[in-house]
Amino acid sequence: MTTPPACTVIVPTYNRVGLLRHTLDSLVRQRLSAGDGFEVIVVDDGSTDTTAELAESYRDRLDLRYLYQEDQGYRVAAARNLGIADARAEVCVLVDSGVVLHSGALAAHLAAHREADGPVAVTGYVFCFNEGNEDGELITKAIDHADPDASIAEFAAQRHWLDLRETYYERYGEDLGVLTAPWLMWWTCNVSANTAQLREVGGFDEWYRAWGAEDVDLGYRLHTAGARFVLRRDAASLHVPHEKSYSGNMAAAAANYRYFAEKFDTPVAHLVPDNHFEEIEDILRSRGLAEGEVTELFGTVFRGGGAAQTEGAAR
Template sequence: MQLSIDARLRRTPACTVIIPTYNRRALLQRTLDQLARQRLPGDTFEVLVVDDGSSDGTEETVADFRDRLDVRYFWQPDEGFRAGAARNLGLARARAPVTLFLDCGVLAHSNCIRAHLASHDAAAAQGLPAAVVGYVLCFDDENQTSREIVAELRDADIDRYVEMAHGRFSRADVREHIYALCHDDLSLLDAPWVVFWTCNVSVRTRDLLDQGGFDEAFRTWGAEDVELGYRLHKAGIGLRLSRQALAVHHPHPFDADAKRAGALANYRYFARKHGISLTKALTGDMLADHYRRRQADQAKAIPKSVR
């Protein structure tokens, strides 16, 4: 038995999945269960769970999956919100050339990791380093605490649920309006970093390390992932959308007012750090350009006699 474990550790996986968590044992169990259902050989990817000081038995939950996943558990003391530090802890121990970040409570479709890797392969074939943005259903302010979605997901087959949810506007990725704006080509966006969310995103591990990972000065929810996306963009790492890298965000309790306040403070820090305006940090010129194009289209549609 020891020989087989050592042999597995000598093999380099294609993808490292990093999941930060804090006192969400039940959601973590669902997340790990979906990873165990991926349509890939078990040695294709590893899973690193980084515990930000939980006290709910999270380590035992991870241990329960060691016969189904190549999974390792890491812990850091509870010193407040430190999701960036947790992800960096995992990143420093990643063995694969591609790192996929998933949030605890994000339930990956069985083809999710395969789709991320395929997108990276396509980018590499073109000589274009990329960060791959996966599609996340059911995530927006309205759905974050939705009892209806919680009921739908209870004992649900996630692959079948994805097929059902795809046709419902209320279940779409909250970034869908941005994807529609650029026809799914994120390179057309002035500020592609605004969709770089670590709920479901992958990047070459070397590129993440070259950028120093996450800025650990972010100590409340929001913007620490977008700020890293900004640095990757400035370093020439293009963002790609993969609609096949699907996942479902499971609702959970949260303090909306506190999160918004913390995120705004973080975006202000982001803007100061890079010497840009708050608007630039939030949207770039994307929305302004869209507004100008819309005005121009409307002007063309107005008969000259009434202009």
């Protein structure tokens, strides 16, 4: 009998063959303990470039499957759900194309799950992520794709291009388990969760058809389902710069945050559209949240992404 992989890495992509190559190269370099293996599922959201051929070229170096869905617009949530449905491992690691993992990143994700008493949602560390491609040229020149571990070590030592969430961690500490809303920082460029729990809560809500909030939505449901959130700095990565529209992304995210608030219709959900993520924890703490108020504040777990998609389509 074939031994199942220790984790499944899911990489959604769309016409980003160059960025995908960097991600797959970093997966080839992963160092895991003896007996641990991993699989990679590349989910193509309708690319017209050479994504399929590139994925095929790595099958001699990775346990890789390539899945394709027709281009019907931005459907990254549906793409990730295809990967989750096809995963063979107990842990899913979600990585965006263009994210370059440290060679020890998958081992760190697995360690977090194995050290926990119950299901956890792990947040990896992401250097170089930017909102409007600021410093894009400088970052591109600074990353050594032949030795990304060295680049990560250099950026950490010099405190260059730190994770955008660094100020959040400095403000509230790194024990995410004591925070009221740790799901606000669970961004799927580099995270992991228990596969069975991902399926139990319904996966990604496929109503989200533009950039932003589909990961926060899933993180919220994982939290209400009992997942403990964990930061693993050693699950480190680099976010390779690419062209993006800050104003376009923010407009899409604003609409998505409004949908999020209406969907869950809880006090904490209604804070999301109008408050900076780093301020929401302060607002919740100012309310003196007690253990008995959790259900009132968050509501019960919302299961079934398909139901949410139906609600969204009716709006």
